[in-house]
Amino acid sequence: MKVWTMAVVMAGALGALPAVAAPAASAAPAASGGTVNAAQIVASVCSACHGADGNSVVPTYPRLASQGAAYIAKELADFKSGARANPIMAGMAATLTPQQMVALGAYFHAQKITPSTGGDQRLASQGKQIFTVGAGDVPACAACHGRAGQGIAPFFPHLAGQHAQYIEAQLHAFQSGQRTNDGGKMMRVIAAKLTPTQISAVAEYLSHL
Ligand code: HEC
C-alpha cells in the first residue's frame, strides 16, 4: 500500500505539467493538415513523463516501449471514458481521438524497452517461479502474458522490463478494486490471491526481464 500511496503523491505533485502541455498536443494534428503525427504528440506531451522513446525514468510512470499497440489504444480509451480511473491520464487522454490513440500505440510499440538493472536476485527467482508455473491456486502469469512476458496481442499486455514499482502498484490496484478495466475480471481474480511478498517478487522478476 505504501508504494501505491507514493505513486499517487508523486503523480499529484506533477499534476500541473499536463495543463501546460495539452494545448500543444491538440495543435499538432491540426498543423499537419489533420493527419495524425504521433511523434509530435509524444514530443510535446507524453515524453515529459514516459520518455520520448517510451522508457520513463520515474518508476511510477510506466514504460510504454515495446507495449502492445492495441493494448495502449485500449488503455487510452479507458482513461478517457473513466473505465480506468486516473486523474493524470484522464487529462492526457481527454483530447485524443481514437485515430490518435491507435497511432500512439503504434509509435510506442515500435520503441524498444530498456529493463531495470541490479535488483534482488533471491526475490526475482521467487517471482520467476510464480510467473512461469504459478503458486498454489495462482495460475502461471505466462499463460496469458507470454513465456518471456512479451504479452499476447491484442489483449494481454507486455510486462517484461516494466518498472517493478509500477507493476506492484497495478497489482495492488486490481486487488483493492481501484482498477476495474480488466475484461472478465481476469486480473482482479488473480491479484486477490497474491500476498504482498508474491507481488513484490513477481514485479522484481519482470522488471529485469
Ligand atoms: C504528467 C505525467 C504523464 C504524462 C504527461 C503522460 N502520462 Fe501516461 N501515465 C502516467 C501515469 C502516472 C500512468 C499510470 C496510471 C495508473 O497508475 O493507472 C500513465 C499510464 C499510461 C498508460 C497505461 C500504460 C499501461 O501499461 O497500462 C498509457 C498507455 C499512457 N500513460 C500513455 C500516455 C500517452 C500516449 C501520453 C501523451 C499523450 C501520456 N501517457 C502522457 C503519467 C503521464
Ligand code: HEC
Ligand atoms: C487469464 C489471463 C491472465 C493471467 C493468467 C494473468 N493476467 Fe495479468 N492481465 C491480463 C489482462 C487481460 C490484462 C489487461 C487488462 C486491461 O485490459 O487493462 C492484464 C494486465 C496485467 C497488468 C497490468 C499491466 C499494465 O501495463 O498496466 C499486470 C501488472 C499484470 N497483468 C500482471 C500479472 C501477473 C503478475 C500475473 C500472474 C500472477 C498475471 N498478470 C496473470 C490477463 C491475465
